[in-house]
Amino acid sequence: MNKTQATSIRSHLRRAQYLDLNWCIKLNQYSTTKNIAVFFKVISRLGDGWFWYSSLLVTWLIQGTAYSAQMLYVIVGMLCATALYKLLKHKTLRPRPYQVHQAVVRGERPLDHFSFPSGHTLHAVMLCILLGYILPSMLLLLLPFTLLVAISRVILGLHYPSDVVAGAIIGATLAGLWIGMASWLQISL
Secondary structure (H helix, E strand, O other), X not given: OOHHHHHHHHHHHHHHHHHHHHHXXXXXXXXXXXXXXXXXXXXXXXXXXXXXXXXXXXXXXXXXXXXXXHHHHHHHHHHXXXXXXXXXXXXXXXXXXXXXXXXXXOOOOOOOOEOOOOHHHHHHHHHHHHHHHHOHHHHHHHHHHHHHHHHHHHHOOOOOHHHHHHHHHHXXXXXXXXXXXXXXXXXXX
C-alpha cells in the first residue's frame, strides 16, 4: 500500500467516524422528549431479556412440549452469542457515546461498560431470525420489536449506530450458522 492509498483510507475512516457520531447525536436528541424517552426506555428494558424470554415461552407453548429439545438448542445458541459479544466488548473496549461526547445524553443505565457491539441488537436479531424460522407468524411481532430495540440503543445514548449495525450483522450471522448447524446435527427447527 502506498502513501496515497493509506491517506485515502484514513480519510474514509475519519468520514465514517464523523457520520457515526453525527447520527448518534441526532438520534439521541429524541431522548429529550419525555414521552419518546419513556417509550424507548421501556423497549430497551424489555430488550434486556423479558420480551425474548416471553417469546421463547410462547413459541414453546405453540409448538408443544415435544419441542423442548429444539428450544434448548435455541437457548444454547443464545448463550453462545452472549459469550461471543462479551468477549468482543472486552477486546475492543470502546467507550459508550455518552462517556466520550458531552452532546450525547445517557437516557438509560447500561448493563455493562463498553459499547461495541450492541448486545441487545445482537440478541434481538438472532432471536428474531431463529424464532421467525421456527414460527414465521411470530415475525409480525418480532421484527418491529427488533427494530425498536436497535434504535432505542442509539436514542438512549448507549451505542453508536455502528455498534448497532455490527450487533445486527453478528446476530444474523450467528442465527444463520445456528440454523445451518441444526440441519447438520439433524435437529428439526
